[in-house]
Amino acid sequence: MYQYDKYDQAIVDARVEEFRDQVRRRMAGEITEDQFKPLRLMNGLYLQLHAYMLRVAIPYGTLSGKQMKMLGHIARKYDRDYGHFTTRQNLQYNWIKLEDTPDILADLASVEMHAIQTSGNCIRNISSDQYAGAAADEVTDPRPWAELLRQWSTFHPEFSYLPRKFKIAVIASAEDRAAMRLHDIGIELVKKDGVLGARIFVGGGMGRTPMIAPEINPFVPAEDLLSYLEACLRVYNRYGRRDNAYKARIKILIHEHGADNYRADVAKEFAHVKTLGLDPPLAEFDRITAFFAAPAFDATAADDLDLSDPDFAVWVDQNVKPHKAKGYAIVNIAVKPTGGIPGDATSDQIDLMADLATAYSFDELRVTHAQNIVLPHVKKADLYAVWQKLNDAGLANANLDLISDIIACPGLDYCSLANARSIPVAQKISERFADLERQRDIGELKLKISGCINACGHHHAGHIGILGVDKKGVENYQITLGGSGAEDVSIGKIMGPGFDENGAVDAIERIVEKYREVREGDERFLDTYRRVGNDVFKEAIYG
Amino acid sequence: MGDPIVSFAEFEGSNATAVRIAPGDDARVLLPHLDRLTLVEVTFPAFRDGRGYSSARILRESGYKGTLRAAGDVLVDQVPYMKRCGFDDFAPNAPLDQTVVEKLSGLYPEPYQRTVDGAVPVWKLRHG
Numbered sequence: 001m002y003q004y005d006k007y008d009q010a011i012v013d014a015r016v017e018e019f020r021d022q023v024r025r026r027m028a029g030e031i032t033e034d035q036f037k038p039l040r041l042m043n044g045l046y047l048q049l050h051a052y053m054l055r056v057a058i059p060y061g062t063l064s065g066k067q068m069k070m071l072g073h074i075a076r077k078y079d080r081d082y083g084h085f086t087t088r089q090n091l092q093y094n095w096i097k098l099e100d101t102p103d104i105l106a107d108l109a110s111v112e113m114h115a116i117q118t119s120g121n122c123i124r125n126i127s128s129d130q131y132a133g134a135a136a137d138e139v140t141d142p143r144p145w146a147e148l149l150r151q152w153s154t155f156h157p158e159f160s161y162l163p164r165k166f167k168i169a170v171i172a173s174a175e176d177r178a179a180m181r182l183h184d185i186g187i188e189l190v191k192k193d194g195v196l197g198a199r200i201f202v203g204g205g206m207g208r209t210p211m212i213a214p215e216i217n218p219f220v221p222a223e224d225l226l227s228y229l230e231a232c233l234r235v236y237n238r239y240g241r242r243d244n245a246y247k248a249r250i251k252i253l254i255h256e257h258g259a260d261n262y263r264a265d266v267a268k269e270f271a272h273v274k275t276l277g278l279d280p281p282l283a284e285f286d287r288i289t290a291f292f293a294a295p296a297f298d299a300t301a302a303d304d305l306d307l308s309d310p311d312f313a314v315w316v317d318q319n320v321k322p323h324k325a326k327g328y329a330i331v332n333i334a335v336k337p338t339g340g341i342p343g344d345a346t347s348d349q350i351d352l353m354a355d356l357a358t359a360y361s362f363d364e365l366r367v368t369h370a371q372n373i374v375l376p377h378v379k380k381a382d383l384y385a386v387w388q389k390l391n392d393a394g395l396a397n398a399n400l401d402l403i404s405d406i407i408a409c410p411g412l413d414y415c416s417l418a419n420a421r422s423i424p425v426a427q428k429i430s431e432r433f434a435d436l437e438r439q440r441d442i443g444e445l446k447l448k449i450s451g452c453i454n455a456c457g458h459h460h461a462g463h464i465g466i467l468g469v470d471k472k473g474v475e476n477y478q479i480t481l482g483g484s485g486a487e488d489v490s491i492g493k494i495m496g497p498g499f500d501e502n503g504a505v506d507a508i509e510r511i512v513e514k515y516r517e518v519r520e521g522d523e524r525f526l527d528t529y530r531r532v533g534n535d536v537f538k539e540a541i542y543g
Numbered sequence: 544m545g546d547p548i549v550s551f552a553e554f555e556g557s558n559a560t561a562v563r564i565a566p567g568d569d570a571r572v573l574l575p576h577l578d579r580l581t582l583v584e585v586t587f588p589a590f591r592d593g594r595g596y597s598s599a600r601i602l603r604e605s606g607y608k609g610t611l612r613a614a615g616d617v618l619v620d621q622v623p624y625m626k627r628c629g630f631d632d633f634a635p636n637a638p639l640d641q642t643v644v645e646k647l648s649g650l651y652p653e654p655y656q657r658t659v660d661g662a663v664p665v666w667k668l669r670h671g
Binding site: 005007008010011014017018021022025030038039121151154155156157158159160161163234237272276280281283284287 | 650
């Protein structure tokens with residue numbers, strides 16, 4: 001894992017001091033809420049329906065046991081004893097007092113963490129593949145590249161007042177576990193003639209106008225990456241729309257201006273920027289890469305596994321994924337208990353996951369965009385002990401990628417932008433499908449719920465998506481089918497008129513039963529939908 | 544007092560040495576005339592509109608040596624970012640709290656990026 005040197009630490013410490021002074025000025029009435037807003041937003045502090053919410057950055061979703069412990073500590077000391085893992089691999093606290101925020105940031109800084117640029121119209125936390133460094137299918141570990149981008153984007157003076165927020169994801173596998181092409185910039189690391197480089201996609205996004213990012217450059221070598229991104233961002237900063245917040249994302253610029261024109265503008269800007277010497281030497285890239293060297297795997301670790309405990313066997317089958325090192329495995333902790341709130345974990349649960357990482361996973365954890373936690377490097381011989389401890393803490397639900405592994409935004413229970421609640425719908429669906437055998441028979445089914453058109457719950461990318469809207473003062477839920485955030489990326493289609501909360505749950509069940517009836521072989525729900533099309537399911541829903 | 548400031552529209556074809564550019568004006572149009580210019584005023588009608596940061600950098604990157612002024616809705620917490628983009632003069636709508644300006648100016652020791660302010664980026668300090 002990356003470790004701060006004195007320069008990194010000084011920057012984060014300075015931020016704590018800067019924000020302490022900004023909070024002081026706000027509380028003394030020296031600046032207005034309107035003036036304070038962009039300052040607090042650039043520090044991940046939102047004013048929600050009931051309280052301030054603080055979003056803590058977890059760069060590319062990677063953190064150590066000590067950092068995870070600190071997240072638990074903050075939840076216990078400053079919040080209501082829980083935190084919420086988000087679709088951007090971050091963590092949110094929902095009940096924060098403004099006057100506590102400087103101290104919280106100081107606590108975070110003590111473990112090399114921060115809340116820098118977790119909101120605001122700037123480059124947000126860089127997201128990545130939660131299996132980075134462990135996946136058998138990766139070309140390279142994407143995290144050194146993501147760390148390089150974290151540093152480049154931190155307090156970038158030119159790009160801190162962009163037309164809208166800006167999200168970048170970096171992956172290095174053909175299998176996309178990070179919804180890469182639904183980001184403002186998606187980067188897939190590829191090898192060309194033995195040399196690593198970045199394949200650049202620009203202009204993806206969800207929100208009210210979902211778009212899949214087109215490829216803008218098939219190969220940018222490491223030594224040009226920052227200059228190229230600088231050019232991408234400058235063209236956007238200068239020409240992105242600022243007349244309408246809903247049309248200000250880069251996807252709209254590219255849609256209206258055309259990918260070819262944008263590509264040409266970027267090429268022209270790059271030709272200029274490249275002369276300025278903005279790219280760090282490859283030695284800096286090597287320095288960062290060294291922090292992500294593979295841990296000291298035990299070459300003698302046994303590859304066999306005793307699956308005689310049937311509950312353990314089911315969990316292994318569903319939640320444990322192959323690791324690149326012999327005798328090791330990737331453990332997914334689904335933070336999706338039956339009837340629970342997706343992504344919410346108590347301080348005690350956060351502590352337990354931290355302890356497990358320290359004891360069994362080379363002190364590393366990952367947060368996934370599906371609001372789950374990963375222990376990336378667990379010896380197969382330790383899996384049973386890990387499972388037992390997770391089970392005791394209510395964290396061993398074997399539902400990874402099943403219908404109850406739901407992504408849901410905070411919705412109207414917390415969010416001032418929401419039109420409808422998301423959490424109760426997620427809870428009811430999870431209860432309706434509580435029978436794990438039935439879930440496993442249904443197989444992979446990604447269900448995602450947003451409480452408004454901003455799509456924080458990724459409903460466009462759900463195999464089944466649910467969008468909460470406000471219909472004349474009543475919560476109403478529209479259903480979309482056929483979306484995917486994976487390498488087979490697609491945007492879901494709206495089926496028809498929406499339902500109330502219970503009606504939506506019933507409709508989901510009818511969709512699922514129709515799938516079980518018409519599926520062929522081992523087709524996933526998404527494959528069946530793509531094969532048979534809308535009408536079969538519309539008929540099932542509305543009959 | 545220097546020469547009168549002309550608008551971007553009036554600049555073309557004039558002999559003006561001082562020009563005011565709005566967020567949507569293309570700073571690159573000024574590049575052939577940089578030797579003549581002594582003042583470029585970049586306006587910020589709203590603090591959220593960050594186009595002026597790019598305009599400033601483009602001018603400095605192309606060798607502009609004169610005064611670069613940020614005018615309008617300029618907030619004290621934005622000043623360090625503006626300085627990093629090459630601004631060296633400020634005409635804010637509301638006066639800046641000088642105590643805060645001073646505090647902020649010394650707060651961040653070394654930046655991550657190389658820009659046009661001459662500050663040595665962290666990667667350069669690490670590797671010489």
